[in-house]
Amino acid sequence: MDYLAHLNPPQREGVENLEGPTMIIAGAGSGKTRVLTYRIAHLIRSKDVDPFKILALTFTNKAAKEMRERIEKVVGTDARNLWMGTFHSVFSRILRAESDKLGYPSNFTIYDTDDSKSLIKNIVREMGLDEKLYKANVVYNRISGAKNNLISWQNYISNPVYISDDEQAQKPKMGAIYKEYVQRCFRAGAMDFDDLLFNTNILFRDHLDVLNKYQQRFQYVMIDEFQDTNISQYLITKRLASVHQNICVVGDDAQSIYAFRGANIQNILNFEKDYPDLSVIKLEQNYRSTQNIVNAANSVIVKNSAQLKKSVWTENDHGEKVHLIKATSDNEEGRLVASSIFEDRSNKKLENKDFAILYRTNSQSRSMEEALRKMNIPYRIFGGLSFYQRREIKDLLAYLRFTINQNDEQSFRRIINLPKRGIGGTSVDKIMVAAFENERPLWDVLNNIQNFLPGRAANAVQNFVTLIKSFRIKLEREDAFETASFIAKQSGLLKELYDDKTIEGLNRYENVQELLNAIKEFVDSTESEDKSLEAFIADVALLTDADNQDPNDTNYVNMMTIHSAKGLEFKHVYIVGMEEDLFPSQMMLNSRADLEEERRLFYVALTRAMEKVTLTYALSRYRFGRLKSCEPSRFIEEIDPEFLKVDRKFNSSEPMGSMNNGSSNSLYARNLVAKRKATTPKVPPGKKLHTPSADFKPSDTRSLDTGMRVEHPKFGFGKVVKMDVDGANRKATIEFELFGEKTLLLTFAKLRILED
Numbered sequence: 001m002d003y004l005a006h007l008n009p010p011q012r013e014g015v016e017n018l019e020g021p022t023m024i025i026a027g028a029g030s031g032k033t034r035v036l037t038y039r040i041a042h043l044i045r046s047k048d049v050d051p052f053k054i055l056a057l058t059f060t061n062k063a064a065k066e067m068r069e070r071i072e073k074v075v076g077t078d079a080r081n082l083w084m085g086t087f088h089s090v091f092s093r094i095l096r097a098e099s100d101k102l103g104y105p106s107n108f109t110i111y112d113t114d115d116s117k118s119l120i121k122n123i124v125r126e127m128g129l130d131e132k133l134y135k136a137n138v139v140y141n142r143i144s145g146a147k148n149n150l151i152s153w154q155n156y157i158s159n160p161v162y163i164s165d166d167e168q169a170q171k172p173k174m175g176a177i178y179k180e181y182v183q184r185c186f187r188a189g190a191m192d193f194d195d196l197l198f199n200t201n202i203l204f205r206d207h208l209d210v211l212n213k214y215q216q217r218f219q220y221v222m223i224d225e226f227q228d229t230n231i232s233q234y235l236i237t238k239r240l241a242s243v244h245q246n247i248c249v250v251g252d253d254a255q256s257i258y259a260f261r262g263a264n265i266q267n268i269l270n271f272e273k274d275y276p277d278l279s280v281i282k283l284e285q286n287y288r289s290t291q292n293i294v295n296a297a298n299s300v301i302v303k304n305s306a307q308l309k310k311s312v313w314t315e316n317d318h319g320e321k322v323h324l325i326k327a328t329s330d331n332e333e334g335r336l337v338a339s340s341i342f343e344d345r346s347n348k349k350l351e352n353k354d355f356a357i358l359y360r361t362n363s364q365s366r367s368m369e370e371a372l373r374k375m376n377i378p379y380r381i382f383g384g385l386s387f388y389q390r391r392e393i394k395d396l397l398a399y400l401r402f403t404i405n406q407n408d409e410q411s412f413r414r415i416i417n418l419p420k421r422g423i424g425g426t427s428v429d430k431i432m433v434a435a436f437e438n439e440r441p442l443w444d445v446l447n448n449i450q451n452f453l454p455g456r457a458a459n460a461v462q463n464f465v466t467l468i469k470s471f472r473i474k475l476e477r478e479d480a481f482e483t484a485s486f487i488a489k490q491s492g493l494l495k496e497l498y499d500d501k502t503i504e505g506l507n508r509y510e511n512v513q514e515l516l517n518a519i520k521e522f523v524d525s526t527e528s529e530d531k532s533l534e535a536f537i538a539d540v541a542l543l544t545d546a547d548n549q550d551p552n553d554t555n556y557v558n559m560m561t562i563h564s565a566k567g568l569e570f571k572h573v574y575i576v577g578m579e580e581d582l583f584p585s586q587m588m589l590n591s592r593a594d595l596e597e598e599r600r601l602f603y604v605a606l607t608r609a610m611e612k613v614t615l616t617y618a619l620s621r622y623r624f625g626r627l628k629s630c631e632p633s634r635f636i637e638e639i640d641p642e643f644l645k646v647d648r649k650f651n652s653s654e655p656m657g658s659m660n661n662g663s664s665n666s667l668y669a670r671n672l673v674a675k676r677k678a679t680t681p682k683v684p685p686g687k688k689l690h691t692p693s694a695d696f697k698p699s700d701t702r703s704l705d706t707g708m709r710v711e712h713p714k715f716g717f718g719k720v721v722k723m724d725v726d727g728a729n730r731k732a733t734i735e736f737e738l739f740g741e742k743t744l745l746l747t748f749a750k751l752r753i754l755e756d
């Protein structure tokens with residue numbers, strides 16, 4: 001393959017200019033990753049460089065895998081010897097080889113976040129500290145922040161600049177916990193994720209012979225997504241490249257989205273200082289997206305004041321404008337996205353994998369997942385768990401299940417000591433043995449626990465039994481939502497998550513709220529006749545069962561947070577939940593700098609698309625169990641209206657969608673402002689929405705045909721004048737007495753067929 005022919009002149013310079021430091025800071029989709037890929041191929045094929053001497057660092061494992069596959073296409077299996085991967089994977093490999101220098105065994109364990117947090121929990125308890133004050137999550141994040149800024153526990157204790165005075169006063173033992181944590185990990189022969197970088201820095205700082213060996217080995221160093229490296233990562237690569245100086249970094253300051261984790265735009269600026277004879281290459285042509293998408297993204301990012309100057313343009317077609325879909329609720333938003341995917345898939349001959357649904361927070365996946373399932377569209381959640389697989393969701397569901405069935409052993413095991421009640425594994429084992437040996441149901445044993453467990457443990461179980469009984473009383477008297485909310489609160493689950501103010505903690509809290517929202521919607525929905533918790537759980541059981549997807553099937557709709565979409569591209573991209581407080585996220589907005597980071601995130605989302613972007617928002621959304629009206633995100637308004645259009649086909653089934661006029665942009669803008677003031681739909685002058693008849697109940701529309709008379713809950717009475725099948729969608733054109741002719745999708749329209 002003649003790879004050089006597939007490059008424009010500045011890209012080619014990036015590939016061929018191999019010696020000395022190079023920096024490519026360029027816009028999205030301009031081929032930065034392609035340059036790195038071909039540069040490596042060029043080194044191996046044309047310059048005969050041993051792949052073993054090339055170090056390439058990517059942001060995700062997926063990116064490394066893709067890059068390796070592409071290089072393999074050019075150079076063959078030699079590509080396997082490259083040192084390529086994420087910072088964590090590459091340096092853990094080096095640490096294993098050099099572990100004795102740091103006093104670690106070469107088979108050291110890597111603690112994942114959960115391991116680290118439970119160790120911290122134990123330490124806090126053993127030190128006799130207040131577990132509520134020193135929450136594991138918070139302590140973990142402080143320690144992680146310190147390590148990523150290369151602050152050792154010794155420095156932290158002698159000069160705790162890293163935390164605020166307030167926090168220092170409130171939590172004076174933070175440094176002591178840090179110390180104990182580091183020492184315990186060390187004794188256990190374990191490193192956490194941050195240690196992999198921290199210890200590599202120590203290794204290279206204190207063992208010059210080792211540093212020298214790797215400096216000699218890595219003749220060429222490359223970093224993708226350079227804008228998101230932190231100080232610890234930067235210093236490692238700086239040390240490694242200091243002999244050969246063949247370092248090439250590529251990135252885009254406009255896509256820096258990890259400031260909250262310590263990524264530092266300063267690295268880009270430092271780079272120029274650290275390497276005075278730096279070649280800087282500019283790439284401006286975007287090859288990924290249509291003109292409309294590139295222009296829309298540019299019109300957004302110019303609003304940021306903190307950015308390096310660059311322009312991005314493309315020779316690609318104009319393509320479609322950015323579509324905007326309004327929904328009345330989050331569930332409808334899910335349905336509209338699913339039907340739009342369904343239709344584009346057949347009309348444009350696309351495959352599932354050509355679509356991506358991107359959202360700001362994980363909890364938003366729920367309504368999308370449900371809609372996709374209902375339409376039988378396979379999907380996969382990338383870089384995260386499907387909503388119903390998430391730990392906190394399973395925890396609450398286990399409580400709900402156990403309240404319904406007190407002999408459900410799995411649920412029992414999950415919740416008996418959650419939150420902590422001092423009932424350990426031995427007690428649980430004894431309970432299970434007692435039930436088994438006496439052939440008695442679990443609940444029976446629990447109710448006579450004093451016969452099976454000694455005093456203190458028996459008391460704790462007794463309290464648990466009383467708690468569950470109080471849940472049972474609710475269950476018998478109240479609907480699913482009241483019962484579930486009561487359980488979430490009284491069990492202590494909600495409070496534990498609420499008290500945890502870290503980002504993951506907030507996410508988990510939002511997820512639990514989202515489950516309660518789903519239950520509320522279930523209760524409010526006219527479709528569910530039985531509104532009990534039992535009925536809801538029966539529904540959910542079916543949903544989670546559908547989760548068993550075929551792992552060999554790679555053709556699915558991609559769902560992920562915008563953060564995990566970095567560097568990827570898809571033909572069609574849906575950015576959902578475009579509402580104030582959700583995106584930009586209310587949780588993250590403390591300053592202008594935060595708003596700019598949210599805007600960069602929006603820029604990343606827009607620039608993932610090759611052919612079509614669809615933005616969606618809902619006018620109302622259940623949040624914290626209450627139906628809340630939402631305002632469209634300010635980011636929608638920031639797109640130059642020239643590149644935006646309201647999607648008339650997939651829009652709210654709400655009749656008077658005042659934004660249904662896609663042709664006039666100023667009208668669109670005015671409507672958007674009006675929408676911010678009043679979220680109730682506007683009705684044209686002189687007309688009034690129909691009030692459905694008292695006995696209104698939607699009919700099965702499969703038998704609907706021309707000539708039939710129908711009642712619509714909002715448009716009132718009318719007559720079917722035409723039936724239409726478009727792809728898998730059945731549509732009916734109806735002449736309404738008051739509102740004139742309307743074409744309705746029968747999947748959504750609620751129609752009552754009137755008998756003659």
Ligand SMILES: Nc1ncnc2c1ncn2[C@@H]1O[C@H](COP(=O)(O)OP(=O)(O)OP(=O)(O)O)[C@@H](O)[C@H]1O
Pocket residue numbers: 006007008011026027028029030031032033034035252255286287288566567568569607
């Ligand atoms: N010279 C070129 N000719 C044709 N296609 C190209 C060229 N350069 C890049 N592309 C294609 O354009 C798309 C974007 O390239 P790439 O992913 O390398 O961009 P990027 O700058 O790394 O983007 P991001 O900022 O999102 O990481 C890819 O599909 C790539 O194959």
Ligand SMILES: [Mg+2]
Pocket residue numbers: 032033034224567
């Ligand atoms: Mg890239």
